[in-house]
Amino acid sequence: EDKVVQSPLSLVVHEGDTVTLNCSYEVTNFRSLLWYKQEKKAPTFLFMLTSSGIEKKSGRLSSILDKKELFSILNITATQTGDSAVYLCAVLLGGGGSNYKLTFGKGTLLTVNP
Amino acid sequence: DTEVTQTPKHLVMGMTNKKSLKCEQHMGHRAMYWYKQKAKKPPELMFVYSYEKLSINESVPSRFSPECPNSSLLNLHLHALQPEDSALYLCASSPDRAGYTFGSGTRLTVV
Numbered sequence: 001e002d003k004v005v006q007s008p009l010s011l012v013v014h015e016g017d018t019v020t021l022n023c024s025y026e027v028t029n030f031r032s033l034l035w036y037k038q039e040k041k042a043p044t045f046l047f048m049l050t051s052s053g054i055e056k057k058s059g060r061l062s063s064i065l066d067k068k069e070l071f072s073i074l075n076i077t078a079t080q081t082g083d084s085a086v087y088l089c090a091v092l093l094g095g096g097g098s099n100y101k102l103t104f105g106k107g108t109l110l111t112v113n114p
Numbered sequence: 115d116t117e118v119t120q121t122p123k124h125l126v127m128g129m130t131n132k133k134s135l136k137c138e139q140h141m142g143h144r145a146m147y148w149y150k151q152k153a154k155k156p157p158e159l160m161f162v163y164s165y166e167k168l169s170i171n172e173s174v175p176s177r178f179s180p181e182c183p184n185s186s187l188l189n190l191h192l193h194a195l196q197p198e199d200s201a202l203y204l205c206a207s208s209p210d211r212a213g214y215t216f217g218s219g220t221r222l223t224v225v
Contacts, residue, residue, distance in 0.1 A: 043157070101162065
């Protein structure tokens with residue numbers, strides 16, 4: 001059975017702190033790993049990682065994938081209250097053709113206090 | 115156009131009603147998906163359409179009936195739902211070998 005495990009499940013920090021969110025996976029037919037941010041609505045895409053060791057950055061957020069150890073991390077530096085959300089890690093599984101199935105972890109609930 | 119558009123945004127329906135959720139994308143993506151998300155849980159896959167044909171049904175009850183009339187549209191027909199079916203229903207699309215784009219979702223309440 002395909003598994004995606006995120007840790008921690010919840011995290012409370014103060015504004016300005018740096019956080020690291022973890023995602024490990026054990027799946028067949030791995031294609032890529034995606035990170036999403038979800039507030040009250042639909043998930044918002046952050047990163048897609050396909051190759052090992054290449055860091056992706058967007059402002060204060062960055063992420064990297066290790067395909068040998070089967071995990072990814074999402075870093076957020078200088079956190080702000082607007083970063084408070086659930087961060088979802090998902091693995092894209094190749095099903096053949098163009099139907100790719102996303103399997104999600106349970107998410108990390110990040111709360112940033114002022 | 116880089117969006118997946120879902121309508122309606124909110125829907126309240128009774129257990130004897132028939133309603134439909136709609137999803138549209140004009141990015142040329144050939145795979146489209148329905149996900150269901152309950153409160154404080156991650157999204158769970160319901161159906162996958164690939165090239166307008168149903169390719170994955172994750173053992174979804176028959177009161178949910180998907181339809182893909184053409185490559186840009188995906189519907190989810192609802193009939194005789196139960197209160198426990200209340201959830202956020204997410205549509206998504208993807209091209210080959212690239213990430214998903216999610217719609218903003220339909221928040222469904224069954225009364």
